Amino acid sequence: MSKENYNVIGVMSGTSLDGVDLAAICLKIENAKWSFEITDSETISYSDAWLSRLKNAVEFDNLELIKLNRDYTILLGSIIKDFIEKHGLKPDAVCSHGHTVLHQPQHGFTLQIGNLPELADLVAQKVVCDFRVQDVRFGGQGAPLVPIGDRLLFSGYDYCLNLGGFSNVSFERDLARIAFDISPVNTVLNFYANRLGLPYDDKGSIAASGKIHGEMLSALNALDFYRKPFPKSLGFEFVRESIFPLIEKFDTTVPDVLCTFIEHAAMQTALALPGQSGKMLVTGGGAYNDFLIGRIKHHLPKMEIVIPDSKILEYKEALIFGLLGVLKLRNEINVLSSVTGATRDHSSGVIYG
CATH class of the missing domain: 3.30.420.40 (ATPase, nucleotide binding domain)
Known part of the structure; x- marks a missing residue:
């Protein structure tokens, strides 16, 4: 064919x-x-x-x-x-x-x-x-598979970031496409929103009402996965075995958990990129989370973040x-x-x- x-x-x-x-x-x-x-x-x-x-x-x-x-x-x-x-x-x-x-x-x-x-x-x-x-x-x-599409269909961007159940990024370096999973995102955020009887935290408003739990944030950022070189990928097993038990060690509120985890995801996003400037396409359900996008912009102030129309955002x-x-x-x-x-x-x- x-x-x-x-x-x-x-x-x-x-x-x-x-x-x-x-x-x-x-x-x-x-x-x-x-x-x-x-x-x-x-x-x-x-x-x-x-x-x-x-x-x-x-x-x-x-x-x-x-x-x-x-x-x-x-x-x-x-x-x-x-x-x-x-x-x-x-x-x-x-x-x-x-x-x-x-x-x-x-x-x-x-x-x-x-x-x-x-x-x-x-x-x-x-x-x-x-x-x-x-x-x-x-x-x-076996992952990520999307980067070939980023190269062939979205070559006008320096970075392609997807914020789904997990976040992943792809970019060109030394004439090769590089891509890897960064961190869990909606798998964790939706789980804790569910505890409040909600399918998700609309626009991150609940997270925005919380406070960062410093000790939890430090523990999340210290997980071994983030120090591993790429290629690397994540599955729900990582969330179940590493993320949830770590969060549950701390006696805190759902808004504080959401706020802390968004800060963690934003920090790991910034740390994952070899350059801190350029043009980055952001897609996936997490692109609707205004609080998350705001924290990513805070940690990447020189990056031009582009959120496309809804069809590309949701169906990329x-x-x-x-x-x-x-x-x-x-x-x-x-x-x-x-x-x-x-x-x-x-x-x-x-x-x-």
Whole structure:
């Protein structure tokens, strides 16, 4: 499949559990340069029952994971099929990330559910999916995968920062793309907002009402992960095993926890960048957190921070997984060893249908 124009559907579910992001995308390549248009987009929220299953999946045994994978593939198939029918789409392919429930590249293992072959039958389309497994098999972290899209679609920025369940950044250095996870963000912020009966802290207003807990902040900043060289990536296991137990040692209020953790995430963002000036594209749900953005600006006063229109802000990852799928169909490199640590660049993913 080698042509100049592709109509695909990018599908992404992130660790912040906002729901399933779907984007209908037109991708064009002309004179070796890619361009895109997001024509239709939608986020389908999870039911309370599904939220509970996905939150607890890290504790599941093998049989429970197998059942979860089957059930989630059926759910995802239904969501994608409804999206196609609603918008009258005729895609060349559906390019789906699935949902990460386990990510342990240090043990040679990563699991994204919803990537079973049955997905192609359920949506009656060609499906490209399961983009991370091959990279882990090649000795990589299986993450981040978005940087190839940052290079091909957003080259006008010095840095591309995503503030999702975890934050990650990508940039060019010495003619190589560098990228890595920085810290947890919404996985922690949403967890503590949930304790107040809220799905999230709208615009960071609760965090803004709190105070920084100095001892907690110092302990968070002292975690070993932040001293590790890249490539490096994070999974929910890190939050469960390192972040939550550390925070729970301190007797403080939810607003103070949120305020302190935002300060921690902002500080780690600034520390992660090799240069403190330039132009930085910021996307992901965390870009709506005004308090978080304000603290990042405080720690990076010389950086021009650009928050794009809502379609790019909310659907950038779905867009880029659409691109990854097209690159796989073209048998072109879609994963960079410079960011994952794999033994070589490669064209990752499986094609069904």
